[in-house]
Amino acid sequence: MGQRVRGVIAPGRGEPVRIETITVPDPGPGEAVVAVQACGVCHTDLHYREGGINDEFPFLLGHEAAGVVESVGDGVTEVAPGDFVVLNWRAVCGQCRACVRGRPWYCFDTHNAAQKMTLDDGTELSPALGIGAFADKTLVAAGQCTKVDPAARPAVAGLLGCGVMAGLGAAINTGGVGRGDSVAVIGCGGVGSAAVLGARLAGAARIIAVDLDERKLTTARKLGATHTVHARDTDVVEAVRELTGGFGADVAIDAVGRPETYEQAFYARDLAGTVVLVGVPTPEMRLELPLLDVFGRGGSLKSSWYGDCLPSRDFPMLIDLHLQGRLDLDAFVSETIALDGVEAAFEKMHHGDVLRSVVVL
Template identity: 75%
Template sequence: MQQVKGVVARAKGAPVTLETIVIPDPGPGEAVVRIQACGVCHTDLHYREGGINDDFPFLLGHEAAGIVESVGAGVTSVAPGDFVILNWRAVCGDCRACRRGEPQYCFATFNATQRMTLADGTELTPALGIGAFAEKTLVAAGQCTKVDPDARPAAVGLLGCGIMAGIGAAINTGGVTRGKSVAVIGCGGVGCAAIAGSALAGAGTIIAVDIDDTKLARAAALGATHAVNSADLDPVEAIRELTGGFGADVVIDAVGIPQTWKQAFYARDLAGTVVLVGVPRPDMTVPDIPLLDVFGRGGSLKSSWYGDCLPSRDFPMLVDLYRQGRLDLDAFVSEEIGIGDIEEAFEKMHRGEVLRSVVVL
């Protein structure tokens, strides 16, 4: 085992602290990864605020890339020295989804068996089974996806969560293809990634919706063809007006509150698709919509969990597109920070000043 520094949330709402973390030697099926970069995601703040569960203390961080340092018995998918992106969908290969050939929906994803601890032996709960605001972390080997080692860690590590969620919501869940019209409600990191994914897929009209002009400008830089400030305009009417009066083929709700989901429902064309990728709070409910409207409009109402991605398939492909200059992952890196700057990064994220702050180790 070894000791490293990591960022821990000890109690609900308390400021995070930099602690000594004990990393066990990897057991069967496990790997120790030396972290090079890790994005500051809103999910980390949810953990700190007790919005995920109350299994404190948490070792935060999960949007990460790094180098495999050591592996346990039976690991053949990665080896020491490999450059990897970490993921929270290590597929089992044996659940009902995997057996029917849909591992992107794996219902039994897994993490490392051993637990990392504080120096006094207190067991840590790693965020999304990763815990990458640390110099090194212990994960299941299946959480490591080998990619092009020449890629910039601060950029491609973001595929580990939010950027993959947004791109996947458009392409994998929403089925965006050439010429389709898309509207994205909420232009934070995930929403902007959905816009970038829609542009990558060849969508025609791409409408960005937000209440912040700065975020709308970022969306335009990543491929949005139109911007709607919903503080000034009814977004449903605006989306319909920009799509010939019909509504968009695909509407992606990257906010995840009842109001925006209802807007997405009515802003889509007949037989169109709604994709919910923003994460609702536990107390939220589906808005009151007449069942006849659900029937009469047809189409699909979908939720997108991790962009319905399969890391082994999607991460290398998207990194290759990034290396070819066709997917601008660098645009999502608003700033590079140190491991001691995470509380300030949470504040910047809350104020909407950044797409992603990235901890570089």
């Protein structure tokens, strides 16, 4: 029969979002219905609204979410009704060549719910990142639900579902930051700030935050940056080298995803250092580097997919660290808003006024 609930819809390219009544089907085999308690407003949702991901409108936006499992379909063993879960957009298959080689965080065949949520007139919705959590309830693949300690506030727990996990993982998982390392993070929005926090958690000795916005640099300091570089009036590469004994950082993280910031990260790292790209480029962007420099500087050039996380491993561990007071997830919540505040939150995000607005249902 399904249920009729409220959801935030992006009806067409660049059009303002609006709240519509949507139908959430009963869960089929391998699926779960989750009552959403909180969902962060992420740049990816804005990209969907602007048509920057694809043109499969209308979209049901929202993906950075936590809530309670309401019901499950046949064959579901991972979670049960009543479980408090963080939603993830990479439900691993367990059978592809990455999974069978013991690298499920690279899973090449992640999946979503088979059924579609719809508008009242039967129009099928495309859920953002296969989740669609700006809604009272949503239908997902059961593998997209990761059970965590219910003592965590939904408004902070849900942030692990995307941006915060991407940044933390870029430092810890992809970059392999270790004790005593030097780290440069270029771009200190939500993802970059999380990378700063991840570097601190991993024991980095020197953490250099780089941005054009002094407000973001102030936040980065609070999260663990030992030094900051204002990129507007400073040669970023030279500044990072000066702060690292003239050598460059052991790990340089590009949390912006533009050719110019990637080039800064490339040259701001030490010889045999690591570059991590976690900011998402747009399709038309191109990069040109001297191949001799790529060879001569050695080290690793890596892209970070979702912080190379394995939700079943990483989410519960990070929530436990948060509850122990060792991981300040509350610092990322700039404001809590109602479901009808998403459009205004996009505007604040565009102007850099917030790290995260979080919809609380």
